[in-house]
Every structure is written in C-alpha cells, then in structure tokens.
Amino acid sequence: MLLAHIRQNDFAEQSVQTHIEEVAFLARQYGEFTNLGAHSELAGFLHDMGKFTQHFTTYLKKAVIEKNVAKKKIDHSTAGAKYLYNNYYGKDNLQNYVVETIGMAILSHHSGLQNFLQLDLKPSDYLRRVTNEELPYYDEVVKNFESIEGNTEKVRHLIEEAINEFRGFMGKIQPLQKPNVYLNLMQKLVFSCLIDADRTNTRCFEENEEYPISDNESVFDKGYKHLMETVADWQQGDVTPINKLRNEMSEKCDQFASESSAIYTLTIPTGGGKTFASLRYALKHAQIHYKSRIIYVVPYTTILEQNADAVRDIIKQPDAVLEHHANVIDDDSLDEEADYYQIKHHKKLQLGRDNWDYPIVFTTMVQFLDAFYQKGTRKSRRLHNLTNAVIVFDEVQSVPFQHYPLFNTAVNFLNTVGNSSILLCTATQPAVDKMETSIMLKENAEMVPNLNKVVDAFKRVSIHNKVDPEGWGAETVAEFVEKIMQESNSVLIILNTKTAVRKLYELLAEQETAHVVHLSTSMCPAHRKEQLEEIKGKLGKEKVICISTQLIEAGVDISFESVVRSLAGLDSIAQAAGRCNRNGELETGDVYIVRAKDEHLSKLPEIRIGGEVTLNYILSDPQYADNLLSPEAIKMYFTHFQAQANREILKTPKGLDNELISLLDGSFASKKRPQTKSTGMFKTVERYFEAISSPTTAVLVPFREGKNIITSLNEDIQDYTLFNQLMKKAQQYSVNLYEYELQALDSENLIESLYNDSIYCLNDKAYNEQFGVTLEGQAELETYNF
Structure with missing residues (x-):
C-alpha cells in the first residue's frame, strides 16, 4: 500500500488513495456554495497524486518510524497539475481555463500560489512546472494512479462538470467591471477550498478525530430568539427617546432581512446601536437564506473585543463566537514546508486553527484583506469561509485608501460569486459606489430611510471649532482641558499619535482634581479593557479625564460630558462625537476641535489629508457651521478627501511600477503575450501586498x-x-x-x-x-x- 501519512503516536497508516478521496470529499463541500464543487473536488483528488510512489512511502516510514527525515524535499505537488495539463490542455478555451485553475491550486498547495505571468516575461511558474519533462518518478506516479479502478473515469467526469461550472461563473462576472480580476479571485477560492480540506484531513488523521460538524443553523435560531427577548424587555421598560430611536433602527434591519443576498449600506449615526441592529439583520437573514456563518470585519481590536462580548451576551452562546485579532505565533514558515513530517510539532498544531469555521466570527480589516491578497497558504485557507456568509463591515470608511480597489473588488466577488450578503456599516458612509473601481450597490441599498431626519433626531452635541493655525502645544491643550473640567465632570481627549497622547497624559496626571487615564495600542487588549471598565465605573461618580489615541473612537460604548478632538477627518470627528453625551444624559454635550502641535503626521497621510479637507472645505464653509455631521457635509467631505488622496497617496507599492490591481485585472497582461489563458500574478501581488504600510x-x-x-x-x-x-x-x-x-x-x-x-x-x-x-x-x- 502506498502511503500519504503515518500517525506519529501509534504508526497508523493512511493510504494515498484514502487521503485524496477524503480531501476531495471535503473540498467538494467547501466549493458547493459557490458552484465550484467539481473544481474543488478535482483539485483535492489530484493534489497528492505525486505520493503514488514507493519512494515516498519509504521516505515516510523512515521519517516517522526511524525519525530519519530526509533533508532533500520531495516534490509531490506538481504531478497532479502536470497530469491534467498533459491529458486535458489544448482542447478548447473553457477546458484550458479549468485545467489552469485546478492545476495552479494543486502545484501551489504547499508553497502558496504561483504566477501565470511573470513581470520579466520569463516562463511562468505554472508553465515551467507542468511542462517539466524530468519530473522525478512521474511515470510511476501515473501508472500507480491509473491502475486503481475508477480514478481516470473520475477525473474525466469532474473535468466535464467543471467546464459547466466555469461557464456559469463566466456568466456571473460578465456584467462586472474588469472581469479578469474575478477570475483571479475565483482561482484563489478553489485554492482555499483545497488547502483547508487538505489541512483539515491531515490534522484529523494525525489527531485521530472525526471531521468537525457545525450546527450553525441552531446557533442563529437560538441567537435570534434571545435577541428578540431583549427587544421585548426594552419595549416593556422605561424607554428613553434615544433607545426608542435605536429600536426603530433595529426594526428596519429586521424588515430588511428577508431581502435577497446583495450589498447594502447601514448608515446609523454614532450611538445609534449599529451592533445590535446589524446582528438582528444578520441572524434573521442567515436563517431565511441558509447562510453558513456571520462575519464581522472591524478596523480596530477595541471594537472587536467589545462587540464580540456584546454579541455573546445577546445570543447567550459564548462558544459560538470566535475573536480573531492577529497571529501571536510566528508560523509563516509553515507555508514553505515540503511535507508534514518536516514541520515542528508546534507548527503542526497550527494546521487545525484559524480557518474561521465558527458560526460567528469577529476579525479585523487587516485579516480580511490578508485572506485575499497576503502570501502563503495559512491566510488563504480562510477565504472559502467568507462565502455563503453574512458579512458586516463595521466602520467601512476605515479601509486603507490605497487598498480600496482591492477591497471593493473582494466585496463584489463575495456577493456575486461567493453568494454572501454584505452590509457596509458606518455613520459616515464613503462613496464606494462612485470610485473608479466601485462596489456594485443594489438599487435602494440603504437600510435606513429618511437619513437626514434620523441624524437630526440623534443630535446630542454641539461642535466647536477651536483650531489654531499654529497649533497648540501639550501645555496649551492641558490648560484648555483644565478649563473644561471647571464646568464638566468628564472629558475625553483624542489625539492622533501615541507620542502626543503620552506627553499630554504626563502633564495632566500631575493634577489631583480628577482621575486621569491613558489609552493606546501600546497596551494589550486585556489592559485596555480593564482601563475602560475602570473609567465606566467612575463616570458620573467622580471627575474623569481620559487621553486616548483614536482606538476609542469607534465601537466603544462609553459616554463623556465633553470631548476634545485633535484635527482629523470628518469621519473621525463624527466618531469622537459619538463618545460625547452618548445616551442623551445632558441636553447637549460639547465637542471641541483643536490642532495639536506635537503630532507628526508625515507617515500618516490619511489622517493629515483628512484634517486638511475638514479644515479647508467643512469647517470653513458657513452652510455646515451648525450641522457638521449632516449627510451633505459628510458627502462633501468624502468627495474632496478622495480627490486629494488620489493625488497624494501613492498607490504603487515600494519597488513596483504598477498598482496591484493592474496585476489582476488583465491590464498588465494586455501589454504582453501570455502563454496561458489565465494571467494572474498571485505570487507577485502577495509579495508586494501589505494591508498596512508598516507591518x-x-x-x-x-x-x-x-x-x-x-x-x-x-x-x-x-x-x-x-x-x-x-x-x-x-x-x-x-x-x-x-x-x-x-x-x-x-x-x-x-x-x-x-x-x-x-x-x-x-x-x-x-x-x-x-x-x-x-x-x-x-x-x-x-x-x-x-
């Protein structure tokens, strides 16, 4: 028997045939939601075809039983792709696309996706490997694979089915801008289905476990019932005007849940209860339309922590919610290993984690973008779990500006091809449907009608322009805060850099008239959470001053009598205002806009440009003086912000002469003569992509x-x-x-x-x-x- 794996603790054996059949079965399940089941199954069936040699079985036995791992890597990833190319390439265009899509997934399943087209026009990674006439043991591999009854027939049948799937896929993407981008993302999706199926099967065999079975439908049903019990309690209690408005917003979301899968916007003013309202939509929509999971994508870990806790409290099923901030363990080298038995034990443990296979997932914008565009296999593995989902993007305006083309494309793909329902959620909605690479919003996509009336109803603060063109030093800001504290019991100061926050904190901490707290991303989540709980416990009971970076702006449910915000984008000012008089405790809270001199923004161009646009086009315009946060002001802000950012923010990564989107949309390939139908430059994109400019x-x-x-x-x-x-x-x-x-x-x-x-x-x-x-x-x- 030719082997794929030997379990290390009891030497149980898994044959190659068993492994490829089980991986094919799992991959099929993952791909079915997007009508790519045959593509995914065939990728799984052929991915380890290169292990059909006596040489590989001997290698395994020496590695596991004798603990003698050969130093030379064994290429078992190329054979399946080469087999497809030799037997099925050149027949017709659709079949060629199918062979390339599946072949690329197979030959990349250990090293990460390769290129169909090189920047220097040398032979591509794909062609070089599938046309290799000297691939070791290839003839033996083919002989052993085809000697097993049904294998060749299964491949032929799946090729025919995959051609029909590809024809359907082309019909979906034809109306979209730059359809070639979506072909690239589809190929990465097939890759994701394969690697997750392979890693899951390998881990289950090694741990001697059954495949995990999810009962997400039950989670959504119970969660929605618990949520509606909370709504009923609110309606019976002493409902404040603010809570009445919040309940009306969530009711609109509930009514929207029966609508078909599309891309919608949810524009609720800060303090309007976005988390509750969006969850109400998501739970009900997931039940009605049989979605696999609910995923919240947020910009900051502070939002992630608080919102995840809030959702756990609402649905009363804490184990159903996964928080995925970042990877604590350095496991990038896992992507580069040739084989499971060359991986250290602690890295093997990674094979079973972080694939987002939970009913409800909270993750960050960085992790979302990485699933599509970051290098290797570890992050790509999660991509298929973004399909057939309800995805809520909280504070969508926080997408790094240079990545909007990639983000907008990913969102369109997840809806059109991935069968996911998308909710773009914020108080300050950017004009994503007006960008050069735009999001394809559904007609009448906004869930909240009469937006102007809603904004007026939620108005709880007065905004005061205190911007000095020369800027205020930390001492001047401290004096201003002390004056505010003579009339107020609590003030929140939000500055743009950690250095400025710390300097001001050290000045204010010396006074003894108030409890002074520092918050920044230099503190771990548990520390920040502890500090926030301490602040909440003191608010209304003693005088409190909090100095924070912008991490406190979005999603943190806290209310100060006054807020001081250093000059930034209007969206940030709106978020800061959401931490002032949040629940209408006062008739009107006060928000002061100042310019802090101690901030150095040369490496923070979006904050700098946002501040300049706010100052030059909003604060200086009399028509917005009394209503800086009106939909009209926000629309005007984003119009000017996008224009200035287009001029000043570099969209080409350092060391590359092209925008990343051009390596995916076919515009780079159109100037060359590609030797394959597919032109994706995955490896190049992944090499230069960074979700944030400073990793x-x-x-x-x-x-x-x-x-x-x-x-x-x-x-x-x-x-x-x-x-x-x-x-x-x-x-x-x-x-x-x-x-x-x-x-x-x-x-x-x-x-x-x-x-x-x-x-x-x-x-x-x-x-x-x-x-x-x-x-x-x-x-x-x-x-x-x-």
Missing part, C-alpha cells in the same frame, strides 16, 4: 494572566486543545509592535523568544502599568496573585 509583529506581554501564558508556553506542549486555548487567550495579552520597536527592545534585552523561537514575549521591565509597552525598560508592574 507589525504580535508580542506577548506580562500583564496579569499574560504572565501565566508566557510561563506555560515555555514548556513543550503536546496537547492540541490546550495549545489552541492558550493561543486564544494570548490574543488578549499581546501588542503589535513595529520593526523599530522590536529592535529597540532587543538592543536593551527586553524581548525574548519562546516555544521553539516561534513566539515573542516581553519581560516585566518592558511593560508599564500606565502606558503598556515602554522601550526604556523602566516599567514597574504590580504583583497579582492568580
């Missing part, structure tokens, strides 16, 4: 329970369940650091590696009780008993 690394910090997690990860963990539990907890005790911060900490011996050098952690001197991460190494943490 960060997640580092564990010794705050509270974080100390115990660090201690546990210093040990050799063999238990898969325990490891996953620790990784889930670790996200609450990690901070994302830039490269220069890592280098500074390393130079002071403040950072260490653990768990086979795959996870980084800070020592006690590098984490401060007030500020979080400190590069000076002079932190003092209080001692707690766990």
Whole structure:
C-alpha cells in the first residue's frame, strides 16, 4: 500500500488513495456554495497524486518510524497539475481555463500560489512546472494512479462538470467591471477550498478525530430568539427617546432581512446601536437564506473585543463566537514546508486553527484583506469561509485608501460569486459606489430611510471649532482641558499619535482634581479593557479625564460630558462625537476641535489629508457651521478627501511600477503575450501586498494572566486543545509592535523568544502599568496573585 501519512503516536497508516478521496470529499463541500464543487473536488483528488510512489512511502516510514527525515524535499505537488495539463490542455478555451485553475491550486498547495505571468516575461511558474519533462518518478506516479479502478473515469467526469461550472461563473462576472480580476479571485477560492480540506484531513488523521460538524443553523435560531427577548424587555421598560430611536433602527434591519443576498449600506449615526441592529439583520437573514456563518470585519481590536462580548451576551452562546485579532505565533514558515513530517510539532498544531469555521466570527480589516491578497497558504485557507456568509463591515470608511480597489473588488466577488450578503456599516458612509473601481450597490441599498431626519433626531452635541493655525502645544491643550473640567465632570481627549497622547497624559496626571487615564495600542487588549471598565465605573461618580489615541473612537460604548478632538477627518470627528453625551444624559454635550502641535503626521497621510479637507472645505464653509455631521457635509467631505488622496497617496507599492490591481485585472497582461489563458500574478501581488504600510509583529506581554501564558508556553506542549486555548487567550495579552520597536527592545534585552523561537514575549521591565509597552525598560508592574 502506498502511503500519504503515518500517525506519529501509534504508526497508523493512511493510504494515498484514502487521503485524496477524503480531501476531495471535503473540498467538494467547501466549493458547493459557490458552484465550484467539481473544481474543488478535482483539485483535492489530484493534489497528492505525486505520493503514488514507493519512494515516498519509504521516505515516510523512515521519517516517522526511524525519525530519519530526509533533508532533500520531495516534490509531490506538481504531478497532479502536470497530469491534467498533459491529458486535458489544448482542447478548447473553457477546458484550458479549468485545467489552469485546478492545476495552479494543486502545484501551489504547499508553497502558496504561483504566477501565470511573470513581470520579466520569463516562463511562468505554472508553465515551467507542468511542462517539466524530468519530473522525478512521474511515470510511476501515473501508472500507480491509473491502475486503481475508477480514478481516470473520475477525473474525466469532474473535468466535464467543471467546464459547466466555469461557464456559469463566466456568466456571473460578465456584467462586472474588469472581469479578469474575478477570475483571479475565483482561482484563489478553489485554492482555499483545497488547502483547508487538505489541512483539515491531515490534522484529523494525525489527531485521530472525526471531521468537525457545525450546527450553525441552531446557533442563529437560538441567537435570534434571545435577541428578540431583549427587544421585548426594552419595549416593556422605561424607554428613553434615544433607545426608542435605536429600536426603530433595529426594526428596519429586521424588515430588511428577508431581502435577497446583495450589498447594502447601514448608515446609523454614532450611538445609534449599529451592533445590535446589524446582528438582528444578520441572524434573521442567515436563517431565511441558509447562510453558513456571520462575519464581522472591524478596523480596530477595541471594537472587536467589545462587540464580540456584546454579541455573546445577546445570543447567550459564548462558544459560538470566535475573536480573531492577529497571529501571536510566528508560523509563516509553515507555508514553505515540503511535507508534514518536516514541520515542528508546534507548527503542526497550527494546521487545525484559524480557518474561521465558527458560526460567528469577529476579525479585523487587516485579516480580511490578508485572506485575499497576503502570501502563503495559512491566510488563504480562510477565504472559502467568507462565502455563503453574512458579512458586516463595521466602520467601512476605515479601509486603507490605497487598498480600496482591492477591497471593493473582494466585496463584489463575495456577493456575486461567493453568494454572501454584505452590509457596509458606518455613520459616515464613503462613496464606494462612485470610485473608479466601485462596489456594485443594489438599487435602494440603504437600510435606513429618511437619513437626514434620523441624524437630526440623534443630535446630542454641539461642535466647536477651536483650531489654531499654529497649533497648540501639550501645555496649551492641558490648560484648555483644565478649563473644561471647571464646568464638566468628564472629558475625553483624542489625539492622533501615541507620542502626543503620552506627553499630554504626563502633564495632566500631575493634577489631583480628577482621575486621569491613558489609552493606546501600546497596551494589550486585556489592559485596555480593564482601563475602560475602570473609567465606566467612575463616570458620573467622580471627575474623569481620559487621553486616548483614536482606538476609542469607534465601537466603544462609553459616554463623556465633553470631548476634545485633535484635527482629523470628518469621519473621525463624527466618531469622537459619538463618545460625547452618548445616551442623551445632558441636553447637549460639547465637542471641541483643536490642532495639536506635537503630532507628526508625515507617515500618516490619511489622517493629515483628512484634517486638511475638514479644515479647508467643512469647517470653513458657513452652510455646515451648525450641522457638521449632516449627510451633505459628510458627502462633501468624502468627495474632496478622495480627490486629494488620489493625488497624494501613492498607490504603487515600494519597488513596483504598477498598482496591484493592474496585476489582476488583465491590464498588465494586455501589454504582453501570455502563454496561458489565465494571467494572474498571485505570487507577485502577495509579495508586494501589505494591508498596512508598516507591518507589525504580535508580542506577548506580562500583564496579569499574560504572565501565566508566557510561563506555560515555555514548556513543550503536546496537547492540541490546550495549545489552541492558550493561543486564544494570548490574543488578549499581546501588542503589535513595529520593526523599530522590536529592535529597540532587543538592543536593551527586553524581548525574548519562546516555544521553539516561534513566539515573542516581553519581560516585566518592558511593560508599564500606565502606558503598556515602554522601550526604556523602566516599567514597574504590580504583583497579582492568580
């Protein structure tokens, strides 16, 4: 018997034929939702065809039983793609597309997607490999594969079915702008179905487990019933005017749930209850239209944490909700391994996690974009779980400007091809349907009618322009805050940089008339959550001053009497205003716009441009003086912002002369003479794509329970369940650091590696009780008993 795997703990064997059949079965299930079941099944059936050799079986036995892993990598990923190319390529155009799509998924399933077209026009990765006449053991592979009854017939049948699927796919994308982009994304979707099926089958065999079975329909049904019980309680209680308005918004979303899958907008003013209203739509819509999961995509981890907790409370099923912030473990090398038995144990544990197979998922915009455009296999694996879903983009205006073409294309793809229902949710809706690469909104896509009346009804603040062209230093801002505190019991100050926040905090912390708190992304999520809970407990009982970066603006349910906002985009000012007089405690709250001199925005062009547009076109226009947050003002803001950003924000990545979208939409290929029907440049796009311009690394910090997690990860963990539990907890005790911060900490011996050098952690001197991460190494943490 020729083998695909040998279980390491009891030496049980899995034959190649069993493995490819089981992977094909799973991949088919993943692909069915998008009418790509045959593509996915055939990719699964041929992906490990290269293991049909005695040589590979011998290699496995030596690796597992004798612990003698050969240093030379065995190419078992090319044979299946070459087999398709040799036997089915050149017949007709549709069949050629099918062969290329499935073949690319197969030959990429360990290394990540390759190119159909190279920048330098050299032979492509795909063609070079499928036309390789010297592929070792290929003749033996074909002989052994075809000797098994039914294999060749199955391939022929699936090719015919896949051609029909491809014909249907082409019909879907024909009306869209630049249909070639959607072909590329479809090919990546087939790849996602394959690698998740392969990783899941491998992990289940190794752990001797059955495939996980989801009962998401029951979760949605129970969750909606619990939600409606909350609505009933509200209606029977003492309903304030604000809560009445919030309930009306959620009722509109409930009514919208029966509408067909499309791309909708939900424009609710800050404090209008977007989370509750969107969840009401999502739970009901998922039941009516048999969606597989609900996914919330948010810009900041603070929103993710709070909203995930709120959803758990509403649906009363905490285990049904996954929070996925970032990857604490450094497992990029998993993508590069030739075979499972060359992977260290801690990386094998990664094979079963983070594929978003949960009923309700909260993740970030960075993780969403990475699933489509980031390199390797680990993140692409999640892509297929974004199909047949309800996807809520919270604060959609936070998409990095240079990535709007890629984001808008992904959203169109998920709706048109992926059968997902999309909700673009924000108080300040950008004109995504008017961009060069636009989102295809449904006619009458807005869920909230009479938007002007709704905005007026939610008006709870007065906005005061205090912008000094020269800017205020930290001392002047501190004096201004102290004056506000003479008339107010609480004030929130939001500045644009962590450095400016810390400097102002150090000035204000010296006064003794109020409780002063610092918030920034230098603090781990658990630390920020603790600080926010402390603030909420003191508001209304004693004087409170909070100095924060913009992390507090969106999604954080907290209310101050006054807010001071450093000049930024009108969308940010609207979000800041949402933290003032949030529940109508006062007749009117006060929001002051100032310009902080201590902020250096040269590396934050979107904040700089946003501030300039706000100052030049909104604050200076008398027609918006009394209603800065009106739909008309927001529309005018985004019109000018998009125009200026188009002129000033570089859309081509460093080191590349082309926009990334041009490598996918066929415009680059049209100038060349591609040798294949497909022209996708996946490897090149993934090489240059960065969801954020300055990538960060997640580092564990010794705050509270974080100390115990660090201690546990210093040990050799063999238990898969325990490891996953620790990784889930670790996200609450990690901070994302830039490269220069890592280098500074390393130079002071403040950072260490653990768990086979795959996870980084800070020592006690590098984490401060007030500020979080400190590069000076002079932190003092209080001692707690766990």
